Amino acid sequence: MNIGDVSRQSGVPPKTIRYYEEIGLIRPNRSENGYRAFTENHVHKLAFLGRARALGFTIEDCRTLLALYEDENRESVQVKTVAEDHLRQIEEKIEKLQSMRTTLTELVEKCAGDHRPDCPILADLSPVRMSE
C-alpha cells in the first residue's frame, strides 16, 4: 500500500506518516521504486496513533503505548499509569485555562469597548495604575 492509501484509511496525513517513520514510530518497507510500502498493520498502528494523539498523549507516550499495545506480556497497570499521568496533566491545563478565562471574562465585561481610550484591560495588565 502506498502512503496515500494508508493516509486515507488511517486518517493520518502523509506528512505526519513520514514524520512518524523518521522518529521511528513505524517502519514501513520500501518498494523497488523507492515508495514506502505499508501493510494493514501499519494502518492499524497509525489509526492507534491518531486516536492517542487526539486524546492528547505526547509522542513519547504514544511510543510507550504502542510498545505496550504490541507486548503480549504487558500488565494493564503500565497502561493505566501512563493514562493517569496524562489525565493529571490535562486537569492541570484545564485549571490554568479556567483561571485565565475567569480573569479575562471579568476584564472583557468591564471594558466599554467603545471609541474612548480608557480600558480596564490595559489597566489590569499595567503595573502602573492608570485612570484611578
Add this chain to the structure above:
Amino acid sequence: MNIGDVSRQSGVPPKTIRYYEEIGLIRPNRSENGYRAFTENHVHKLAFLGRARALGFTIEDCRTLLALYEDENRESVQVKTVAEDHLRQIEEKIEKLQSMRTTLTELVEKCAGDHRPDCPILADLSPVRMSE
C-alpha cells in the same frame, strides 16, 4: 539599570528579556561596557508583558496590546477585541481538554490496572477489537 535588576523587578527572566529585545518588544539602550541599560519604563513594559503572557496572550497579541497601551489615541474597542478573540480561543481549548478528560477518565476507570494484559484503554485506542 542592568538586566538582573530589571528581571528581579519585573519578574521576567533575563533570557526572556533578551529574547523580547531580539523580537523587538523592548528596545533598551546600551552602556559603554556593552551592557543593556534599562529604565523604569522598561520594567513597566516587562511586567505588562509578564502579566499578559500569564493570561495566555500570544507574543503577537502582546505586541498589539503594548502598542495600544502606549497609544494615547487608542479606542478601548481595539483592546476588547483582542481580549475577546483570545477568550474564545481559551474556551475552545477548555472544551477540547474537557472532552479528552471525559474520555480518559472513563478509560482509566474501566482499566483494572493490575498484572494482566487486558486493557480497555488499549482496546479503545486500537481500531482492531481486542478481547471481544
Add this chain to the structure above:
DNA sequence: ATTGACCCTCCAGTTACTGGAAGCCCTACA
C-alpha cells in the same frame, strides 16, 4: 509524448523560550 496525480528528499518555519559554551566586565578582598 505528455498530462496529472502520486511519490520522494531536504530545508525551513512554527511558538516562546531555555540551556549551555566561551568569553568580557566589575567589585571586593587578601
Add this chain to the structure above:
DNA sequence: TGTAGGGCTTCCAGTAACTGGAGGGTCAAT
C-alpha cells in the same frame, strides 16, 4: 596587584509535533 565571584555579552542548539514548499522522480492513462 592578583584573583575569585558574580554578572554581563553573544551565539548555537534544542524543545514538540508537525507543516509548507521546492525540486524532482514515477506511474497510469490519453
